[in-house]
Amino acid sequence: MNIISLTLWTLEHNCYYVYTVLIVFFIGFTVVHKNRLEANLNRTAATKKKLARKWNSGRERDFPDDDDPDHLVPAIPEDTPHVPYKPPQRTDEEILRRSREYYELMAQRRTVRAFSPEPIPDEVLNNIIKTAGTSPSGAHTEPWTFVVVQDQSVKEAIRTIVEEEEELNYTQRMSRQWVTDLKPFATKHIKPYLSEAPALLLVFRQTHSWRADGKKKMHYYSEVSVAIAAGILLAAIQYCGLVALTSTPLNCNARLRELLSRPVNERLELLLPVGRPHQNATVPDLSRKTLSEIMVKI
């Protein structure tokens, strides 16, 4: 009996074992990737809709409920009153002047990798976090926690974790093209700014939370909400006259969450060292895309 016949014979006579292994592997794979696949439902729903119509299969929800649909209560009271909104009215001239002024201020923002160690007044940190907290969020869930680290030993512990993970990222996890594309920025796995900047702002995303009635509160669109809040945080940092480094530490979530005692429903999205620029700070001499490269008017 040659090897091929033996293999075929084994596959035939043990087919139930093989089925079991294939199915278990498939189920295991699906469970492991469940979260990502759920997110993907948004994108595949268009296709599903067409199929559903074709098969005439009636109502079918992509995001099924686990609660009794007869007893659903909104996370925010349904009878929340709507009140008139009267922000200060500005003239066309004022709007134009302010839009120019703001562009000029924001265009000076650069990602900085060398910080002066001067501490940041406490109220300034409070104000920039409060400003980030004014961001819009899916169904007003405000799915963010901002951890502000000024303690030197905690900053050093963060630096150790990030440097260890980044070394693995650069040498093993990221593609060579990615590592090459980062060369002009002179980034490397040694990150002195993590212990030198006066404050580190860690932006955590709450994937969900709990309501007063003990039910799980869903945080719709939490990724985009938290990143928008980070944009407003960066705007506040720039407006007041500080600088930051925007970073998304790859694979540091579990260790930093543990170090900072954050709950399991939180995920680290961004890590921003903040402060004044070091007197010798340099930035790569890059230009930005022109307006015609980023805007289409219709």
Added chain:
Amino acid sequence: MNIISLTLWTLEHNCYYVYTVLIVFFIGFTVVHKNRLEANLNRTAATKKKLARKWNSGRERDFPDDDDPDHLVPAIPEDTPHVPYKPPQRTDEEILRRSREYYELMAQRRTVRAFSPEPIPDEVLNNIIKTAGTSPSGAHTEPWTFVVVQDQSVKEAIRTIVEEEEELNYTQRMSRQWVTDLKPFATKHIKPYLSEAPALLLVFRQTHSWRADGKKKMHYYSEVSVAIAAGILLAAIQYCGLVALTSTPLNCNARLRELLSRPVNERLELLLPVGRPHQNATVPDLSRKTLSEIMVKI
């Protein structure tokens, strides 16, 4: 022969067909979810790393290259000079005053669903888009396209598409809990603001682009980069004195991309009607989380 024996007999005698179906289904499933699964590699890489160490399998990259690693060229020239960065220095008092002033301005921002039809000066639209274009992005890829729609018939076509998809979203795609959680906001699938607001800003994310040398340019962290840019866009809108509605139209990407002739490497992330608030505009009387609910200081 009863039904169980018949099934077992069929499974045994057609095991190669069954294997083929299972494997084809598994491969098909994996291919369909490829993009999402790739993103998930970031998260599972920590586990892989441990396994890799255990098996002592040496270097293994989560993001493999498709190019010859000996001839990798960064998307931005590697010899880009680094230049001193000297933004205006502000005193502690000035930083404090500006951080307060900015918080007070941004705290007045609300999502508005009723707009005055007054047009927005063209340069204002240019300035707020230019401001969004100052945002940081992964490896300075600037992965965004802002489509500004002022043409009435195009606004109406967008409204038709969004309303059709939103009706399906509310009745079929979103969970009943999600629909319930939106009740306090009085959102519904009829969206007059899409044709009434003087301008619609559609924020597209470029998943990748092409370099001058014809190679594919990877856009690292494009989701978070584009959402940060949207945060800075919202900040610019608020600063100059206009208002916006932040929306993430579910399942409208393909139809709006086609309507607006956007290329296949672009994905609609956000749709923001922008203008002045209608004189009768109302907003739900919500409060925001307090500082102690969103900030942890260490």
